[in-house]
Amino acid sequence: MALAHLRFAAMPVVTVDATDAHALALRGWGRYTARLLGALPAAADGLQLNFVSRSTPGPEFVWEQVGLARAARRAGSAVLHAPNCFLPLRRSCPGVVTVHDLAFEAHPEDFGRLTALKFRAVAPRAARSAERIICVSRFTAEDLQRRYGIGPERVRVIPLAPALPRRGRRSAGSRPQDAGPYVLGVGDLRGKKDFACLVRAWRSLRREGLPHRLVLAGLDAGEGPRLRAAAGEEPLELTGYIEDADLDALLADADVLVHPSRYEGFGLVVVEAMARSTPVVAAEATVLPETGGRAALYFPPGDDRVLAERMRAALEDRDTREQLIAAGRERAGSLSWEATAAATVAVYRELV
Template identity: 30%
Template sequence: MKCVALNARFLRADVLEGYGNYVHEIFKRLVLQHPETNFIFIFDRPYDEAFITGSNVIPLVITPAARHALSFKYWYDVKVPLALRKYSPDVLVQPYGFASLTSKIPQLLVVHDLAFKHHPSFIPKHHLYYYRYFTPRFLKKVQSIVTVSEFSKADIAQHYPFAAAKTTVVYNAAKPGFQPLVFAERQAIKTQYANGCEYFLFVGGIHPRKNLLNLLKAFTIFKKWQKSNMKLLVVGRLAWQYNDIIEKLDSYKHREDVVLLDYVSDAVLQNVMAAAYALIYPSFFEGFGVPVIEAMQSGTPVICSNTGSLPEIAGNAALLAAPDDVKELAQQMQLIYKDEIKRNQLIDAGRLQAAKFSWEASAESFWEVMQQLTKK
């Protein structure tokens, strides 16, 4: 391939979360591995130079920024195709579930999940309409589709059977910086963030799908049963529909035991993850669930939901609970707190499970999909 165009809208240094991290980890490897290929990184706002990871990357800012349904259409269907005419890329990679319906460039669409099909109340209304109306049109338009788990691949095939034959799984992974800490380092992190106490960790944006409210209810039950000084650290930015969560947290019985850290850097998250007693990931729905693998690679045991892709990603290396069953979630928290043998078994199994996912393998698979696309 001589030229690959990448929609890089989500490469933002201040909020590099799931979608953006997936793109960054894969493409920084592809840029280095394929110096013979030019990569056009398309931004809709000023970009951070840190994302321009090679001399073969051509940054291209196309305004106005895409912020709502009408601007999405204008940016994807008018501005981007016009701007790419002089480059004639072999492939246009669309990593965020949206594609251009007008471009004649072969497109690879990444669909992380179909959350809007399963939990529409968790999606802002203007986005929900856009997903419902345009997703089948995007899936028909593009030549190839990548998703991040076998669960999501089957989900796409169930709702859009015509898309099944052109869908490939390319997994997420954890960064190398997620690794165990020695005892003294863990103690220092606990002193810094949890007043020297052990703590459960929640990682994810503050919005209904991540299920923080039910975790707080389960934490209350756990506290009632154990009378421990265990803390709960919450790492994640305020995303959407978070007002109810914040209001309830203000009057929460164990508010003094809950620490809100907001969005943090990778370095901080890696330390907080490795020092946690356990990661609690009770999300209602995930296409992958990266924090599960990050915790396992860090030597931290995991309790997660039994829904969506999470049983697939966690394998036999986590305790599972129904996301709407707060008592079951509390029971798993109690089990991991009381049974040190079980906790150590989960840590060992988690390291083996995390080793199944690597960004190097994912980048290689992604490149193969793009190569196949150019041959169609």
């Protein structure tokens, strides 16, 4: 009888908050959640996955701390995974939380008052209460442990992979938007991204005859007017948020991606560009050397003179350019959502 009972015992239930995957405009957490959920079923043999989304009226905080915990309890969950940093503090089962970065600690000026208050009130408590913490990079894991005093025994590093849908090949004889070559930056226009450094470096190259436009693709979080003023009469384009197909085209057809950010938790756009054979120049800051490895050129954060030198090398030195493209393809190819999902399921299995 005991053997029969074990044979037909129900599989452990793992409840995952899928809310971010259904956002109208996928960014950051949402893109991570969507790609993870798509890859988890193939890796979760012997586990019953229970994907739930926000159904509680009122502020999202109510769903994150009450509705999500209730959904996990009703499903008889063995594990609850919050793929953002808002794991319910009170729950009926062990919790897994994914921490992407601690930008709200490092750059509080980039966050609204209420948003910063929520992050600072919940994220440290969620991390300290979690049975397992998934960090998307070694840098984020070390940042978390240092800031919150969390021991490494509960922390697992699971990197991301290129997540943006691809059209498969470059367009023949055409470029997105206006005609002509361009340098690309991708990310919200906010202080920590330091696109002002990129504008200065690009302007210095324009004075030396560089024909490229500068395209910055991302929501304007307040830096737009300052960047336009810094560009003067030079051809700067601020696209705002753009759909996946347009971002894919911009990345594939750019002559170089420059990522001057002073703080990132992973820097996914770096490997997105590499996957599309676009050379990358990035700030030698926080996680970016970890993410880009030897497949990018780096410059000291905020140093527009060195950035201009690196940009010129990536744009004009044939050998350097070919080496970056080849190394970038290899780096991007070493990452996959199948591997990310398998490592995530391994974390679940530690707790069931």
